[in-house]
Amino acid sequence: MLVDGMALLFRAFFATAVSGQFMINSKGVPTNAIHGFVKHFATAMSQFRPTHAAVCWDMGSKTFRTEMFESYKANRPEAPIELLPQFDLVKEVVEAFDVPNIGLPGYEADDCIGTIARTAKEVESVSILTGDKDILQLIDDRVSVILLQKGYGNYVVHNRETLYAEKGIWPEQMIDLKAFMGDPSDNYPGVRGIGEKTAVKLLQDHGNVEGVIANLHQLTKSQRAKIEADLEMLHLSRQLAEIKCDVPVECRMDEAFFRIDREKVLSKFNEVELKGLHRLFENETMYA
Numbered sequence: 001m002l003v004d005g006m007a008l009l010f011r012a013f014f015a016t017a018v019s020g021q022f023m024i025n026s027k028g029v030p031t032n033a034i035h036g037f038v039k040h041f042a043t044a045m046s047q048f049r050p051t052h053a054a055v056c057w058d059m060g061s062k063t064f065r066t067e068m069f070e071s072y073k074a075n076r077p078e079a080p081i082e083l084l085p086q087f088d089l090v091k092e093v094v095e096a097f098d099v100p101n102i103g104l105p106g107y108e109a110d111d112c113i114g115t116i117a118r119t120a121k122e123v124e125s126v127s128i129l130t131g132d133k134d135i136l137q138l139i140d141d142r143v144s145v146i147l148l149q150k151g152y153g154n155y156v157v158h159n160r161e162t163l164y165a166e167k168g169i170w171p172e173q174m175i176d177l178k179a180f181m182g183d184p185s186d187n188y189p190g191v192r193g194i195g196e197k198t199a200v201k202l203l204q205d206h207g208n209v210e211g212v213i214a215n216l217h218q219l220t221k222s223q224r225a226k227i228e229a230d231l232e233m234l235h236l237s238r239q240l241a242e243i244k245c246d247v248p249v250e251c252r253m254d255e256a257f258f259r260i261d262r263e264k265v266l267s268k269f270n271e272v273e274l275k276g277l278h279r280l281f282e283n284e285t286m287y288a
Helices: 005-017 030-049 063-066 084-096 109-119 132-137 160-167 171-181 198-206 210-214 221-229 231-242 264-274
Strands: 002-004 054-056 124-130 143-148 155-158
Touching: 002 005, 002 109, 002 221, 005 030, 005 084, 005 143, 030 063, 030 124, 030 143, 054 109, 063 171, 063 231, 109 124, 109 132, 124 132, 124 198, 132 143, 132 171, 155 160, 160 171, 171 210, 171 221, 171 231, 198 210, 210 231, 221 231
Parallel strands: 002 054, 002 124, 124 143
Antiparallel strands: 143 155
16 A cells, blocks of 8 residues: 555645644644544554555655646645644654555655556555545556545545546546646646536547547537637647656565564654554554
8 A cells, every 4th residue: 555645734724723733742742633534544444454565755845847837736735834843753653553655755755656657566566545536647557545534534436437437537647637627736737618518538448648639620619719729738738637656765565564573563653642542552463
């Protein structure tokens, strides 16, 4: 199981920050995001029982995508001050589980996840735990995506067939979908005036961005005009949407084998003052 650390940490933070529950410990450090991260992580591990696990992280806001497009994610506010000290501390907690923390400056957690999912040939299947639908493009015959839903222990699990049944397109077409639609949360526009419904229909009819462009003469006058007006941004948006699966990271399977040293974990919980989490680790199969 590859865990999107950023998705879990942010989700956990905002779930409690909205009511001001920052869980500040005796050292003055907020722990609400870490507390929620551990609950998400432990619940998924208990439910899906992976043999191996690793957690992937963003390593700063500057990446090859911001070099390609200066406005990429420029609409996002600075991380809340209560979250800042939790970025490093959560990695210490993950280390206490003997689970690798993986990240690479210049790339996003998604790129690390994509690369490891493609290169981890020693295992039969890979599942990705996230709340981020961008990762759906990585689904293939051996990669599935577990999407977090509201609360803990609620998931939608997608493989190729379930994604096609829901969206009407295949995982590899999700990149082209975002190329047309753009992504307001990542701050790139795609083709102005083309929404999800139109984009899906275009991809169903013509396969991908190249197929649509090759068949512009078959489109409506309005669709053709919109695409021709934003052709450059269409190509750029596709590059921004695509998760890189060839970045220089690796995850050694012997280091990712998932067995918890319970005393080590509980000792870290005591140090950070994470209360009420020990009961999540009473499942004997998790221990070394």
